[in-house]
Amino acid sequence: MDASAIAFYIFAAITVVASLGVVGQRNPMYSVMLLITSFGALAGLYVLLDAPFTAVTQIIIYAGAIMVLFLFVVMLLNVPREEPAPSGVLAALGPRGMQAATVLSLVLGLEIVWALSKVNRGWFAQDAAATSVSSVTLIGTTLFTRHAFAFEATSILILVAMVGAVVIARRER
Amino acid sequence: MSVDPQIVAQLGLIFVIFNMLVLSAAFMVWMERKVCAYIQDRVGPNRVGFEGVLQPFADVIKLMFKEQLRPKAADAVLFAIAPVISACAAFAAFSVIPFGTSTTVFGLLDEPIPLQVTDVNVAVLVIFAIASMGVYGIVLAGWSSNSKYSLLGALRSAAQMISYELSYGLALAAVIMLAGSLSLRDIVLNQSGTWWGFIPKWYVFLQPIGFFVYMVAGVAETNRAPFDFPEAEQELVAGYHTEYSSMSFALFFLAEYVNMVTVAAVATSLYLGGWLGPFLPDWLAWVWFLVKVFLILFFYVWMRWTLPRYRYDQLMEFGWKWLLPVGVLNLLATAALILWLG
Amino acid sequence: MIPLNHYLILSAILFAIGTTGVFLRRNLITMLLSVEIMLNAVNLTFVAVGRYLGTVDGQIITFFVMTVAAAEAAVGLALVISLFRHRETLNPDAFSSLKW
The missing domain is CATH 1.20.120.1200 (NADH-ubiquinone/plastoquinone oxidoreductase chain 6, subunit NuoJ)
Structure with a gap:
């Protein structure tokens, strides 16, 4: 290894x-x-x-x-x-709804693991993995050209979130 | 089993840098007390060693033999790890700072190793990231002590560090644009040469406003006067480390001084041309680095004992309403000039 | 080099842990933290697949996810604070005035 x-x-x-x-x-x-x-x-x-x-x-x-x-x-x-949770695994999980939730999330986890383990190296071009993706310049160029619209949209989102957070958390006078 | 001499040299370098940092913190404690004494027309420590240079070591030995106290209501785990986080964050930033050109250790090595722990291609951001981790040590110390002074100190410090981190980042971004690289070694090498034969091509001359923003934000990041709210003695006893004693207190103390050294070293690399300087041969270039760092540290101490502390609301107002806009404008102007002049 | 599947399975496990947290925990802050775990699981998938496709698009989408996570945390925590002011608790079951 x-x-x-x-x-x-x-x-x-x-x-x-x-x-x-x-x-x-x-x-x-x-x-x-x-x-x-x-x-x-x-x-x-x-x-x-x-x-x-x-x-x-x-x-x-x-x-x-x-x-x-x-x-x-x-x-x-x-x-x-x-x-503190009551003792015993089942009791600790609380009412029936939450027991069901535990089972469901375990199933979900198994499902995703199963689905993703089917991903095959053959789907990707063999030599692609050898390409370096660490260049900061490349990231910057791609971000500000191909993804420029998404970038601008994100900045609006941040602004809206900021204003929203201030309004929500402010004490009413 | 054969040992690669390059690896041994690298480990030796790390060991030397680590100890240099600890020693520089001790030296800073001594210098701080001496300079403050002269500013206040006193003599300062002069009993242990020549002119009291051994005073910090005496202090450390004293601290080691002190009892390790923990408030009853404190959160044991977080109380114990908070000083460790602080100290680790302080030391880690030095891993990417270059000290000089490369060395073969008087011909012992086949290939020269650079005087730098590691040269990563995102070094400036690594420093920024580690600086942003330093806040956790302080916040956790304040919260886990379960004391109102500590908590207030920690809250103030978190708010202050986050506010000034933005200006700090903007100042760094302007230098990155000028250099076109995120590696500190490249940034330093970009500053070699002179204009008209006598003005060195340091970025401080291209970025005077950026340098100012960086230094102010750096002082605020390290919680030093005139921005030392987290530990404002008159209001908060000692701030976030009120409840600490013995070596865990010493760790906070160490972290504070190592952070100062880091800010000074980064300022030297980004704005003052790092190890570059006239007169000295290549293998002694690190002397210039030490001289520049020392001057900035002296400035730090000088400022602390000359300027009064701001008020907390003034600090926030200055950070958000003045420093941040100035940083943004500086960035825009730099970008525009780079585009205009090519 | 580690096969891509290892990264994908790791991210699946993380995503499942996050989901479990949202389902099981009765504390608004921990539920928000669990959402962050799920977002990070997805980020890991993007970066890993981007690496094996030899493109930086995966990393760029990760930045967008990070900004969205920042916005989500800001608004979510603001909501938590104002809810806490009304009920003095973080248990989501306590906020059921609109339920019938």
């Missing part, structure tokens, strides 16, 4: 374990911290995928901006922990 394979499995394990922790954790503060860990490991996976620019953006935007926002809200609300 070469170094990149070992790195892949380490990062993948960190991501999965941390994500499970996010979902399983009762204290929202820990959830946020575990999610940041998970994003860090994902950034590592992006580096392995020859996308260092995306990896850094992942850290800057996700871990450095969005998660700080979450952390801020958790601190601001000083959210009490949820009531």
Whole structure:
């Protein structure tokens, strides 16, 4: 096994374990911290995928901006922990609806894993994988030419979201 | 089993850089106390070693023997990891900063290794990313201490760091456009040469406003006076690290000084031509780097002991209503000039 | 080089974890965090497939997803704050005035 394979499995394990922790954790503060860990490991996976620019953006935007926002809200609300779950796996899952939800999400997971494992290397051009996709210049040029409209639309979206967030969160006077 | 000398040299370089950073933090503590003493017409530490240079080491030894306290209501896990996050984030940024040209360690190596831990092609963004991670150490310390002073310090610091990060990023973007590269080594090499034989082609002359925005944002990012709200002594005891003692306090202290060194080193690489300078041979170029970093750090200390602290609302107003628009205009003007002049 | 399938299966697992979180947790903040996990699973798929197709489009779509996630987090958290002001709880079952 070469170094990149070992790195892949380490990062993948960190991501999965941390994500499970996010979902399983009762204290929202820990959830946020575990999610940041998970994003860090994902950034590592992006580096392995020859996308260092995306990896850094992942850290800057996700871990450095969005998660700080979450952390801020958790601190601001000083959210009490949820009531501890009753003992026993079935009882911990709560009412029947949630038991069904657990089963359904497990089924969904299995389905996606099954479907994606059918993806075949043969579908892609054999030499395509050898092309380097790490060039920041190439990303910039493509972003501002072919995807220029989507880029502008996103900036409007951000503006609208910003105004909306301020209006919603403001205290009525 | 044979050991590749290149790898050994690389590991040695990392070891040297790490220790240089720790030592520079110790030196900064001493310099800060000395400079502040002279500014206030005092003598400053002068007992341990020559003119008190060993004072920081005495302080560290004292801190090591102090009791490690933890408030009863604190969150044990987060309380323990917060200083570690702070220190790691501070040190990590140095992995992409170039110190000089390359070296063969007096001919011991076949191929020269660059005086830099690693030269990634998105180095400037890596520094930006790591700077944005530093806020977690502070926020977690404040929250997990379960003390009102710590929490207020942490909230202030988070708001301040996020606000000034935007201006910081805009200043970086203008330099990136000029250099046409995200690698710090390329950016430094782009600044070689002179205009009319005597003015060095440093970006500080092309980007005076950008340099100003960067330095102000950098000071705010490192929570230093006149922007030291997270630890405003008169209002918040010590801010986010009020409840910390012993070595975990020392880690925060270390992180603060290493962050200053990082900001100074990045400013040197981006605006002051990094290791480039006249008179010295190539293999001594790193001396220029140290000199420039030292001057910026001296400026930092000088500013801290000269300027009074802003008020918090003034800080936010300055960041959002002045610094950010200036940064945006600087970016636009730079882009327009690059297009116009080719 | 790691086969593409490994990345895809990893992202499928992450997506399923995110879905489980949204279904199971009774805490608005954790539910939003679970949505972020799902978005990241999709991002991983884009970047991985883009890599194996030799194009940067996958990474570019990832940037759009990130901006949308930022907008979603801002508005979502604003909603959480204003809901918390009304009911002093984060349990979504408490906000059922419009349900009958």
